[in-house]
Amino acid sequence: RKEVEQDPGPFNVPEGATVAFNCTYSNSASQSFFWYRQDCRKEPKLLMSVYSSGNEDGRFTAQLNRASQYISLLIRDSKLSDSATYLCAVNLGGNEKLTFGTGTRLTIIP
């Protein structure tokens, strides 16, 4: 089983819709969780951290479900500019390695 798994998509969503992705992780000792965004032919950039209590940043909401070992990302009122690949990343804590999923490709359709 892969350490971090994501549905690769693609997700094709009309502008203004709400879309959600999940990401599962295999190591129950994982401590830190993140969502990164990667535009075509660019480097991954940190979108947001995922906290145990869930957190929101504008139209983006991230949640963690430790019991089922997954994190989620919800995008409300999607914009054309949200089209990108979204990568989840998991860390065991401290100076441990950061492991990424393969990414979910999202395309917002006008």
Place this chain on the structure above:
Amino acid sequence: DAGVIQSPRHEVTEMGQEVTLRCKPISGHNSLFWYRQTMMRGLELLIYFNNNVPIDDSGMPEDRFSAKMPNASFSTLKIQPSEPRDSAVYFCASRLQVPEAFFGQGTRLTVV
């Protein structure tokens, strides 16, 4: 801050040649990662360093790959000899005592 700086941005080389990729992490960061990204396998961790010391190189595909970090401001990833299946985008990332990492713009390697 200039961010993580990688060079070259693009590299085309012939099979069998040696390739050296370079990375300058963000000043003051104490962890450095080398990742490889392909369509098939996504973003794979090759090796990471803490305080210039290699911690986990289990992702290095084979002996043809080697990485060094002689000081806190420089790291190299070397492939010798290169093969067409090494074609990928290689990213370097760094961080400072926080779990999230910051990426360089990557080196797009093509081995023909």
